[in-house]
Amino acid sequence: MPDSHPQPPHSSSSSGSSGPADPGALLLCGARLTDGRTVDVRLYGGRIEAVGTAGSLTATRPSGPGTRVDLTGYLLLPAPAEPHAHGDTALTADVPGPVSHEPEDVQRRVTEAALLQLGHGATALRAHVRVGDVPGLGGLIAVLRARRTLRGLAELTTVAMPRVLTGVAGADGLAMLRDAVKMGADVVGGCPDLDPDPAGYVEAVLEVAAEHGCPVDLHTDAADPARLARLAAMAGGLRPGVTVGPCDGLGRLPADVASRAADQLAAAGVAVLCLPQGPCAQGGDGGADRREGTAPVRLLRAAGVRVAAGSGALRDVSNPVGRGDPLEAAYLLASRHGLRPEDAYDAVSGAARATLGLPEVRVEAGFPAELLAVRGDRLAGALSLAYGRIVVHRGRVVARTSAVREY
Numbered sequence: 001m002p003d004s005h006p007q008p009p010h011s012s013s014s015s016g017s018s019g020p021a022d023p024g025a026l027l028l029c030g031a032r033l034t035d036g037r038t039v040d041v042r043l044y045g046g047r048i049e050a051v052g053t054a055g056s057l058t059a060t061r062p063s064g065p066g067t068r069v070d071l072t073g074y075l076l077l078p079a080p081a082e083p084h085a086h087g088d089t090a091l092t093a094d095v096p097g098p099v100s101h102e103p104e105d106v107q108r109r110v111t112e113a114a115l116l117q118l119g120h121g122a123t124a125l126r127a128h129v130r131v132g133d134v135p136g137l138g139g140l141i142a143v144l145r146a147r148r149t150l151r152g153l154a155e156l157t158t159v160a161m162p163r164v165l166t167g168v169a170g171a172d173g174l175a176m177l178r179d180a181v182k183m184g185a186d187v188v189g190g191c192p193d194l195d196p197d198p199a200g201y202v203e204a205v206l207e208v209a210a211e212h213g214c215p216v217d218l219h220t221d222a223a224d225p226a227r228l229a230r231l232a233a234m235a236g237g238l239r240p241g242v243t244v245g246p247c248d249g250l251g252r253l254p255a256d257v258a259s260r261a262a263d264q265l266a267a268a269g270v271a272v273l274c275l276p277q278g279p280c281a282q283g284g285d286g287g288a289d290r291r292e293g294t295a296p297v298r299l300l301r302a303a304g305v306r307v308a309a310g311s312g313a314l315r316d317v318s319n320p321v322g323r324g325d326p327l328e329a330a331y332l333l334a335s336r337h338g339l340r341p342e343d344a345y346d347a348v349s350g351a352a353r354a355t356l357g358l359p360e361v362r363v364e365a366g367f368p369a370e371l372l373a374v375r376g377d378r379l380a381g382a383l384s385l386a387y388g389r390i391v392v393h394r395g396r397v398v399a400r401t402s403a404v405r406e407y
Contacts, residue, residue: 025049025066026369026395027059031076032377033363034342041076042066043369043395050365069390069397074373075382077345078361079391080326081352082122084245084273084310087113087146088129088139093320101135106142107149113314113324114150119401120325121372123393124155126217126356128189132162132176137183144184153398157356159217160185166200174204181212188212191219192231202231206238215357216242217273222295223249225261232261236268243355245273246312247295258296262303271355272305274347275312276332278319297337297347308355309333309347326352327374331383341380369395 028041040057042050044066050057059066087110092099100106114125129140140160147156160180162173177188188209195201202218209216216238222228228250235242244265250258265272274295300307309329313319326348333344350360353370361370375388387403 024064025059025061026392026397027057027066027068028071028076028371028373028392029068030054031071031074031373033076034379039076039363041363041371043392046369046394048363048365048367048369051363071373071390073375073377074388074390075376075379076363077372077374077379077382078349078353078363079123079370079372079393080121080330080345080348081124081126081356081358082117082311082324082326083126083243083308083352083355084275084312085113085117085125085127085324086313086316087125087127087143088135089316090314090324091316093315093317099316101139103138103142103145106135106139107146110143110146110156111149114146114154114156115399116314117311117324117326118154118391118393119389119399120323120327121374121389121391122154122324122326123370123391123398124157124353124356124358126157126159126187128159128161128217128219129185130163131160131180131185132164132173137176137180140180140183140185152394152396154393155358157186158184159187159189161190161219163190164195164201165190165204166195166197170195170201170204174208177205177208178211181208181214185214187215187217189217189219193220198227199230199234202234206234206242209238213240215240218242218244220244220247221249222247222261223252225253225257228261229264232264232268232270235270240357241269241271243271243273243308245295245310246275247272247300248275250300251294251296255299258299259303262296262300262305265300266304270305271351272300272307273355274307274309276309276329276336277311277322278313294332294337297333297339301343306351306354307347308351309344310352327383327386334380334383341383344383345379369393 026043038054090113164170192198192201311324313322314324330344333339371392373390374382374386376382389401391399
């Protein structure tokens with residue numbers, strides 16, 4: 001049975017330390033790349049130091065011997081990222097009664113969910129956290145604690161999501177949102193579709209984002225093209241940028257209307273985050289607003305919109321069987337939406353990382369050592385059936401999944 005809990009790397013050198021301050025190099029031997037080459041890859045200082053033909057590199061540096069990991073039979077890829085996690089409600093599908101928002105329970109769920117997704121390969125995650133009303137700021141406090149716990153294993157960033165921001169009822173939500181940013185929330189967001197004044201909600205979020213220089217990440221069905229056009233016009237040019245998703249309502253619009261909306265999003269520089277694995281809790285409210293379908297990925301990409309893909313719900317009431325597996329999201333983009341395997345994987349890796357504001361990763365010298373090795377020799381096969389995985393974060397093996405099949 002696969003075991004996705006983080007494990008130390010299997011090493012042929014006993015001198016390498018597994019701690020974050022390990023000065024030694026990590027040598028990945030005999031890995032296959034998507035272009036068909038078989039290479040050795042040496043990692044040092046959290047980056048890819050060298051890539052050479054198989055057998056040409058060693059793990060030894062002036063600082064001493066390093067660690068060697070045999071990747072014969074593995075395909076080496078840039079690590080995926082998870083841009084749309086709801087860790088505060090994850091793993092609650094089988095919990096009787098209301099979901100607990102006690103900080104200890106939230107921290108436990110967020111940590112466990114992040115480790116599950118790390119085992120799948122996601123070395124960076126963006127967690128959407130409900131603030132205000134029932135949880136207040138307790139959920140955010142818990143997620144920030146979980147972020148500290150996960151340091152060295154995965155990068156966890158947070159999106160503060162108030163429910164209402166307009167009118168008399170929204171005054172508390174707006175104050176809570178500002179407090180959340182001061183406490184350490186990295187991104188401001190929420191679900192304007194749930195506010196009595198969606199345009200006012202977006203305006204309030206953009207104002208707070210501009211005050212603090214924060215990115216914006218908004219949940220929207222995008223079934224109303226006029227509302228989406230207003231959002232794009234308001235968000236256009238905001239830096240560090242705006243992401244909207246899951247935008248599955250675009251897939252229900254007439255083709256010409258959806259095409260105009262895609263052009264408006266592209267012109268405004270707004271990225272779209274789709275959820276191929278199914279419905280997610282809009283606004284983090286436990287699935288009260290379920291949506292079917294997925295955004296028209298090919299149409300958006302053809303218009304020049306950056307399209308990333310996330311997993312969404314991880315075994316909560318909106319998707320009790322959600323896996324939180326980026327490779328499953330890429331598989332669905334390829335199998336259901338006709339994307340080439342390379343483009344489908346980019347949606348969960350390169351595009352997802354760019355949406356999170358993270359640096360690009362390539363299996364080339366000088367790039368960050370954020371990598372995923374999967375059993376197989378072709379990307380299409382890896383998306384179809386990938387059990388064995390080795391995950392590298394900051395130049396260290398942080399998770400290993402293995403499976404044995406017998407007949």
